[in-house]
Amino acid sequence: MENTSDMIEAYLKQLLAQAQASEIEIKRSELAERFSVVPSQINYVIKTRFNSNQGFDVESKRGGGGYIKIVKFDYSSKHDFLSDFYQRLPYLLTSQDMREVLQMLFEENILTQQEGNLLLVVLSSDKISDLTRGHLLHEVLQRLDRN
Secondary structure, eight states, rough: OOHHHHHHHHHHHHHHHHHHHSSSEHHHHHHHHTTTHHHHHHHHHHHSSSSSGGGGEEEOOOTTTTTEEEOOOOSHHHHHHHHHHHSSOSSOOHHHHHHHHHHHHHTTTOOOOOHHHHHHHHHTTTTTHHHHHHHHHHHHHHHHHHH
């Protein structure tokens, strides 16, 4: 059984898949009403599941007709995707950030499941600092862009 956050995420991803321009604009209050949740739960889902580590750009306007605009990064080639993602990726990466990046690379068919799992094991080590993890993932992105 899916929890409410999973259902909201799935709904938004479905809207994005149907959108012509890989972007959607939604009203936070309407979405909260649709799922019978408070607007802060919508904010939570957006913040944790639609960030740049996962291949999205989010613009938010609060207040009386506030809206959220979600844009899925869309590239014409693997090289363009990896180059842009390399530039956006911070050098300080927590284990959670790294997991999000690897999941997104898998979903974009950049990594196989086996490659992603191997990187997950290596980069999840408590012995690796967030700075080292970020540098290693940058190296991985550069290597992937050469293939």
